[in-house]
Amino acid sequence: MLRRIEKYFEPTVIVICLSAIMLLVFADVIARFAFSTSIVIANELARISFVYLIYFGISYAIREHRHMRVTYFVDKLPHALKRIALMISETVFLIYSITICYYGVEITQQAIERGKTLSATQWPTSILYAAIIFSGLLCSLRLLHSLYRIIILGETDLSPKEEVAS
Template sequence: MNDSAAIGAQAESSLPGLLGIADGIIARIESVMLAVGVLLMAGNTIANVVGRFVFMKSIYFSEELNSILIVLITFAGISYAARHGRHIRMSAIFDNLPVPARRATMVLIAFVTAIFMFGLCWYAASYVMTLAGRGRVLPALQIPVWWMYAWVPMGFFMTSLQYALTGFKNLISRDVWLSTLVPEGYEEETGHG
């Protein structure tokens, strides 16, 4: 199987029906946000360096644009990390449990984390609304400051959905899943298998 086919197969959801469709939509949104964010940030940084050292003039809005892109990449990245089972976990006790207990524990962890991520989404959305009400704008770009932080509740919401889908995946599966794409185990996580 070539690399592009492997990537396509990995990105497809293993969930049935509407859950699989939702999972696929979230995966596409994450991919686009991360790819566009990283490419724009790289392009902006390169253009600013060339401008500074070749033309002796920086791009006046470069720092603000990169700040916006860092927020976008960070909060799209938490959902992406959850999708690929890449969050830090402490598993000394978990690894020694029998499979049914590990699966039940993973269901609990996934749903509790989903609830906390949704709570953070709610508070972040409230904060963004407060910023919107103040009417502040970024000095160089002259766009509302709240646009910069609008990615925060979106990232928390997508992460919440990802953990909820992981909980459902563990409910309907006989195996233990770290995410909708990643089965529990160290071979898959390290790439040695």
């Protein structure tokens, strides 16, 4: 069960967010042109969906090792040096993700204290900022797993292993 959640969590959130964006924007366009009106909350909900899509997409890219990085020189290194280079890069990225998560908590707390709300839905703005926290946590977990694979298992090829259907 946990393996399925781990495998499908981010893609599910991303698909739901993208679907919501397309549906909301499409409905708002139809409402504007066909009925000369607008769906007031459509733009705001699409923006929230877009923010979550982006932040969960970052975590998914880390999990799949598809985030931007230049590996030309690292790929040319011998196995032992390649492991060290990967450990350093993943550790720096982990520190960055933890820092992002920390500041996400700070920003979200400030938004809660100020009591600001989104204009159309009247939801607290902290809902938008919470995406930073979720993404930072997921990224940190993904990077910790990557470091485990490098340090404990000795792997240097971090691309996801394809599961063979039986």
